[in-house]
Amino acid sequence: MTKYKNLSGESNVDSFEYTPESFTVMFMDGSYYEYSTTKNSLGEIQKMQSYAEAGIGLGTMLATKPYHPHDRKW
Numbered sequence: 001m002t003k004y005k006n007l008s009g010e011s012n013v014d015s016f017e018y019t020p021e022s023f024t025v026m027f028m029d030g031s032y033y034e035y036s037t038t039k040n041s042l043g044e045i046q047k048m049q050s051y052a053e054a055g056i057g058l059g060t061m062l063a064t065k066p067y068h069p070h071d072r073k074w
Contacts, residue, residue, distance in 0.1 A: 001026060005055025013059045016052045022071075023048040025062070032074050033062075039069040 001015035001024070015026045022036040023045050037045055048068075051058040062068060 002052075004052065004058065007054075007056040011056075011059040013052075013062075016048075016058070018045070018049050018052070021045065023052070025052075025058070033070040034072050035068055036071050038071055044068060 001017045003015050004011065004013045006013065012028050013025055014028050017024050021042065022034060024032060024034045025048075026032050035045060035048060047061065048058065051061055
């Protein structure tokens with residue numbers, strides 16, 4: 001996984017990884033969430049990837065309504 005830059009200093013996102021059709025995030029509490037095009041549009045997955053690479057906005061995006069449904073959590 002790639003360490004999230006957390007440019008705001010306030011994110012609860014620790015790290016992430018992605019494929020063209022899925023996005024996995026690890027939060028500071030050690031929980032993992034996987035999002036994919038099964039439950040989200042490809043555009044939403046691409047937005048997650050873009051925010052992750054930018055290092056800002058990912059935690060807010062995932063926590064803001066409408067919530068993005070995850071495929072699995074562990």
